[in-house]
Amino acid sequence: MKIKNQLEKIILKSGGIKFEVLPSGDIHGIYYNNESISMYRANMLDGMLANIYLRVTKDGRSGHTKLLGVDSPSELKISGNQMLYEGEFENVRYKVHFKLIGLNWFWKVRIEGEKGIFGEVFYGQDVSLNYPYANEAYVCQYLDHSVRLSDGAYHVRTKQNQGPAFILQQGSLTPNVAFATDGFDFFGKEYKLDNKVKALEAGTLPSRVYQYEFAYIAFQTPKRELSEPYEALFYASLNPDWEANGLEWKSVKELQAIHDSVPDEHAYVAYPKIERAISFQDIYPYLPFDDSELKEMFPEKMFLEEEDGTILSWFSEKGTHYVTGDKERYLERPDANIITNQGMRDPEIPGIASTNYIFGVFNSHLSLGNVQFNRLLSRNKTPLNVLKTSGQRLFIKHEGKYKLLAMPAAYEMRFNSSAWYYKVDGDVIKVEAGVPANETYVRLEFSSRLGRKYDLILTEELVMGEAEYLHPLHLDFEGDAAILSFDETTLAGKHHPEYRFRMEIESDGKSRYSGDEIFYKDRQSRNHPLLCLELENVSSFSYTIKGLASKADIQIRNLEEIKEEYYALHMENMQGFRLEIDPDNPNHREIKKLNILVPWYLQNALIHYAMPHGLEQYGGGAWGTRDVCQGPAELFSAFGRFDLVKSIILKVYERQFHETGDWPQWFMFDSFGYIQADSSHGDIIVWPLYLLANYLLHTGDKEILNEVVPYTTIRTGEKVNPESIHAHVKREIEAIKSNLIPGTHLSGYGGGDWDDTLQPVESELRTTMASSWTVALTIEALETFLFACDSENEIRELVEEIKKDYRKYFIKDGVPAGFVRIEGAQIKHIVHPSDSLTGIKYRLLSFNRGFISEIFPKEDIQPYLDLIDKHLLHPDGVRLMDTTVKYQGGIPKIFLRAETATNFGREIGLLYVHAHIRYLEAMAKIGAAERLFKGIKVINPILIKENVKNALPRQSNVYFSSSDGDFPTRYQADRDFDKLRTGEVKVKGGWRLYSSGPGIFLRQLINSFLGINFLDNQLYIDPVIPKSLNGLKFHFKFKNHELNVTYEIEEEAGVNQAIVNGKVIPRNTNLRKYRKSGVLIPDCLLMDKNEIIIKM
Template sequence: MITLTRDDLSYTFLPTGDIFEFTHESTLINQFQGNPVDGSANNIYLRVHTEQGISSYPLLGIRSGSKLSHSQDQLIFEGSIEAISYRVTFAPARDGIWFWHIQLSGSGETVDVVYGQDIGVAGKGGVLANELYMSQYLDHSIWEGTNGYAVCSRQNQPQGMAFPYLQQGVVGTRAVGYSTDGMQFFGVSYKGSYVPEVLSGNLQNSNYQYELAYTALQTELMTLSVPAEFAFYGLFRPTHPAAVTELEFQAELQAAYDEIDWSAGEAVPSRDVPVLSTDIGAPYVSAQWTQAEIDAAYPNRKLEEIENGELLSFFTDEHVHVVLQPKELLVERPHGHIITTLLDKSQVDNNLISSTNYMYGIFNGQTVVGNTSFHKLLSTPRGLLNIQRNSGQRIYIRLDGVYRILTLPAAYEMGVNFAKWHYQVEDDLLTVTVFAAAGQPDVALQVQSKLGRAYDYLITNQLVMGEHEFQHPVRVEARDGILQVLPDEASVQQLPYPGLHFDIQLPGTAYTYSDDRMFYTDRQPRNGTLLTISVTQSASFQLVIQGRLTQADSLPLVSPYTPETEEALFKGFYEAFTSGFHLQLDGEEQSRIDILNETVWWYTHNAMTHFIMPHGLEQPGGAAWGTRDVCQGPMEYFLMTQHYELARNVMLKIYSHQLWESKEWPQWFMFDQHPVQAHEWHGDVVLWPLKCISDYIKATGDYSILEEQVGYHHLADALPSQRTETVLEHVKAAVETIRERFVPGTSLINYAGGDWDDTLQPADEALKTKLVSAWTVALAFQVIRNLSQVTTADAEFSASLAVMAEEMKESFRTLLIKDGVIAGFAYFQEDGSIDYMLHPLDQQTGIHYRLLPMTRSIIAELVTPEQAVANFRLIDEHLNHPDGVRLMDRPARYEGGVSTIFRRAEQAASVGREISLQYVHAHIRYLEASAKLGEADRAWEGLFQINPINIRQSVPNAQLRQSNMYFSSSDGNFPDRYSYQQNFDQLRDGSVEVKGGWRLYSSGPGIYLNQLISAILGIRFSDEELIIDPVLPASLDGLRFTYECFGRPLTFVYHIGSGPARTPELHAAGVAVTGQVLSNPYRPGAVSIAKNNLLTLPGNELHIYLAQ
């Protein structure tokens, strides 16, 4: 490493001259840590303009061919390109400034220079944990001065108490172009080509606030009839508390530049500078398949996605999703998949392996056993564009004498436990398959030539053995043909799993292993994290990764795994775990029925990944249960599918993590042996375990769970307590915390640390006690009322809860509904007066309507039928959009990222996730409220507004997205928050496109399936009863739904007539079936059948007659 320092800044370069990292104390200024093979994500490009076009040349690092020298305070890159000589000098200066000084001389060539720099500008841990998230909070502002454009980037989310700031521009010439996100600079084709798209044209001169903060600047054209001399600069400030309103620090910048001597000085040529081996060639992108080749490979297709006459993706009859290369070149978010070992049907099992793969050639990444944050074998691919090709596991194939990394295939298949890449290699077809074993924490990589042709391969693996790459030494030991990968000795002593290790085997295949040395001409190793496995002249081989949490002996595999066998085991498990779910209907709705059948299969995969191996594609870290998350998606899924034993064990684990000191729950907690949890929680978090326990008891009749002895966890060290109490005592303690938070003189629970919408955390501490969220109160009412119904064995406690619920209802109706509109928030002044916020009377935020209390108050049966109708009228008038319902009628005001009322809502610079306001989770709860009211058409259509499969058929302004992954938000395609504020109404008329947000890591898939089955198809379970309560439109007349109930497969046949809504009538084998009619305050109620009666019905069909 080469490290230059000045003041409190440290500039660390690789021996190649590429940036490894720029830091100020704990702040990481760049975003990607460079490596010797890829170089750095940053560079400076000389572009030569001729009549034939633009030729571009990197000037820095291993891919430049520059000669590197350095002095004590400068790093110098020199070389020539055609007849042009260049010299680039990197020099730290005073006042947190650095320069890239450029000298060019030539013979009249027309050139310009493009500068690109990835930026983190946040705490190093945060950037390494999730660079996408940190980029969302970097506010870029562009200012034009005497030297053209400069880009100022302020980190809006406080890093400790600071708001780091970076300014970049030029001195000595003019910057005539700029861009701010890597998507603009590299483009989606970079995933396969490794060539930045922007180099063949001009920078866009637009500010795109997205998820890869990357500043680019383009100089004006210059003619090298005389030498040119200028510099790009970076200026860092540890904090910039105010919003950026002008271009600052110009005097300091010029003074720092003027005092540097740019002559050669006493620079010393760098020794042993790595040079890339000529054995490494260009990336390999498969030829795209013709329609005839697609037909031959996949004769049976359904749910085809076609754009402009071109087939992009489809599903097969075996629930396999296939994506063709043209689609991958149209989407910003690369197609990816997470595979895991099968979970235990009854216990929470941490001894599982999980691995992430991507279509662009990550075959295994984020490969972990157990904890998804701390137990990584292989590194996580960073960013969305395949910028660092040494991440995860990659394959190089030797073609025409050089090794070429496999990137984009012709087709990419995904099954729940596998992924396949099909590469056309001349007349051969190379298929790479990655799959998870069903019964062991093993993942296998299989490579096979269709023609049986032998090739040479390199399989590179970036090892982590901890949380992040480059942080821990890794041990690799060869034993009896097994490569064992272990943490370093120091880490082992600190792990709660001291036996953690991974075994790598290639059964029946000869191989050699090394590090990264073969990538350089001198064959010397540089990157200690890279494990390279070489397989020569093989037509087929399998590499198996085995994750182990204990020091059990590693045993050689007798033979390779058979992918078809493992796939069959997964298929059998999924068919059983989904209770045999299947819908059938001939006619116009058949396509949508197919969509739902695929959705149940894939959302089960998504939900169980979120449950047992918590992480997602855009959120690779996690390893923890969000308290409110695990109490919703997973628990609702287990109850709707009658996996009661698993639900019970999850419930007890949740209660064991109640905090001893506060009797509330942390926002999130790790559920394995790692003592890690959040030290704060939002005001609604305490409610979810309480809701969960009552839902569980209502569904199962298992009152004995209240008598189970369960411990607590401590707040300070996250360790379990010695003392245990019954679950009922846990419940009583939690209820008491709710009482203690009532606003004086009311039965309204205060806001505390926030509510479900994480972006609306209060910026002012006073809001925590004086502000009330109407949504939280509605949820609290529902929870307390339901608890009163399941705790009747303690008559006094049950009665007190019933009184408490009635008092909450009275306070809600009299204090939180003003002029017929439920306020989003109510602020209680010292004199007892109320300021209504997120309400038509709100003059402070400009936001007048909030979705959450309108839907939750209906779900909870808290409001009158008249108010429920009014709620939906307001939703239709102010919150409904073509892509779903939005959380509020306007976004929170954005003024440079400085918070005044709310934190993240006013800090996020990007229009994504909750900021987009169409958070899919909330839309699903809107469907729940729709079903509660009997709004059949609304509920049915709403399912497809948020379903990724062929979404453009339901949402014409939707951009393409991955079809088998839950997306957590629908984001307006606005470049920044200011455009979003100004043009928000375009979301209502559909004139702006909407994009899919982060994928998979959400409780949403489980909730979606629960609403589909329990609320819309209307099949749910209560203590020894089946409740039938469908809310379906007339277009579904004749629908057949097969599902297992109390262990018996049944087919429900829906007969939907016209006329006023009524309680369903039931028939089996032509005979009327009687049941108990249940009440619903908003419409005719459901009917319930006793379990014993259901199990003795003649035949396997139950006919349901209803009207809509």
């Protein structure tokens, strides 16, 4: 048996435009040169995302159909650059005539019916205008949709603001009455449940510009009685270089002339209609559990989430999260779970990872080792489950017909597994997928509650590399096991020819492997990379995918054993973390939420470290230099795993560029380690020193300075010239000094700082502008290194000079500027009350790092807090700036991404949770306990509406990297930004999981809030807790000593005394500039189990 990976395509070309058409009539892709015009690649199992729809209404009842491709009644004919689709639907005959002319293409739809029948035509096209395999959501965030009404029709122009300078203009040369710009407005959120297109069911398109993450341009014609033939003529026209050609709209007259310049063909080649036996679009219906069924099956429910009396989600005591399909009615980002081997390990040891989704994606993006190059299965394509071949899916034969399992009645997420529950004629089917703690395999189990027998088809869309359709597939069999290996042309095959995946099946019925041929009536394969397992008469089966990195096999265990072992290890990795407070305390519920949240954030943080990728940002496999020095390093510091912190330090210093002493912005850390960025932002060089200095502070391990690691060359990634860490630090400091703005001790801005959206447009700003955040970070890193090492007079002198220049250049009228631009004697303050250039007055990062580095005078603390409250504080947290960077059509003048992104999300939306967590750290530094606790509560996703009244529903067990104002466009966000502060505008969760945020959150919770720290390898307790939590108890392990800590709070920061197993220890440190510090407890006073009372 062979599975091919190359679809048969018919090519239409004109003027650099290429249409790849499948024999079914589906458009596989539209390209200009090597860039993609369309977003999603079609196939003959899914059909195409773009389409033309006919809606027919008679006697008040409506029906609709696609007119193009395998899911339509059409027959296809092609002649040159023209195509003809013909068919009939509900007594309406239609023809769709396609022409490709130069950089323009046209769809002419002619429909004929009879009196009393009314017809409407809908046009929809997904849009990319970028690299064919780019992240779809990210691409959409830089597509600018503008609308024009002329000649009785709407026209939409989509401009690519980042990447190829493309504009795609679409519309109709005949009247249309409505439009949409995003797939969420066309398909609707409920599509995930019922597979029904909202626009076709609801009546009309919304006619609004929605700049979101699913670019889909749609038009709707007027409703016409079909007693006479009716025609609609749609067009698309590409401007391949708007920077050279300008931004003019093409007129209807011009486009009509182009269309008419080429006569219609009459001699076509007909293609036989492709008939499917089974359809991925034929889903098993969503059948919810009623309340009594939910009570019977899931009696334990903590933090129950409801909407209008309908149960949406809940947690168990152990943190298992359950979601009903009904919650998906409210979500743009579907519930999903990444499962991997446990991550507290060397990340160069290959692990296995898989991503699953609530709507029946049981495994996807399944990878062994590097998640970018070593993929077995394809990833989920759309957030609405429109395209359904991706990943691993399951069909069930119901009432004589195979149906795809999609939305379950309930979805269960654990730290290493997920389960789906489906109601089927009185039975409950459970499908469960999980990974063990250490062995590299994924196990799928199917069971019937009643032991009923079913016929099933398990499908897997294969990648064996980076993406489907790219690489040859090598499939072999050993008995009942299927084995896949990487082709030698793939990066995975070149580096790991020994890697392979072995699939094994155990069932109580019959099973056999097949390919995509079983989905067609003629049983002929169409070369789709689909591996299928047909199962007959089974009530249970288990299917194991082993990721084998060597010749040795792996012993398999069932999921119950796997879950128990993983949970026990996960709790061990948490060092016994548990909080308690009196049930009568008003904050009892919030404290219990933290007990549920912490193990989930630990899971998130370990994925970011060991197998870096996320749900929306699925590409990965690399460490950001800045990121790994924060999230993973701070996570391991908080949990006392300094062996892993040390490992990170050595790996990071090994990546220091031999030529410059600087670092790459990001790098891969496994066998693909030669893949790296060749430059970085101005702050990146500081982070390795910041990490090293804090490691020295916490552990006292100065021997690390004598460890020898090589440098890395910029162009080849070769490891050269090994030297001690101490020598690396000297190179690092010399490089920092060489990057100072002439005449100052301020680091040049380089490619930017932490906020990636503020990359400079003008190249000269790299060397003439400085960031107050970067400079304060540099001061902190150098001072911490000095404190930990107590030497290096040269560094001490440098720090003092930097401090002087910080005060000289950044502080104006008592307020820190976000940036200064220095050209000779001219100083321009940017993001400051005096700034007339940007109109932005305050930057959170300047305040945060000033507090954390303790560079501000104590008397300035309260005035700065007042400014934060007035200008930056919102119901959902603290925003990056007091107002938006103004969007002016995507033509940047100062800051690149901030002025080209069209979606008001992620950093553009200004509430980036990472920065909010650093605000929490700042509040701990100054002893603002109530602010700190409130800041923790508002970013906890568990029942978030209890603390953020304007929050929209979101997944409850995962880290969101941002809180995004629910504005459809940047223009509306600019206009109504203040409504976020008042709560009039709703906020929703941004991208999930792939962030250093979970790690730094856990550090702030444990080290800053609860005050459990390492200082010179001893226990240092320095909490900042509000009086409202008096009596709080914390259970935690410190170097294998069990700590039971009780907080008696009279003052909200620092420690007056500690009572350790009955022995009183007064405060014995003076380490804080703005408040009292904590107490250092010698190891000799600690026993195996310790009762500690902290009197604050």
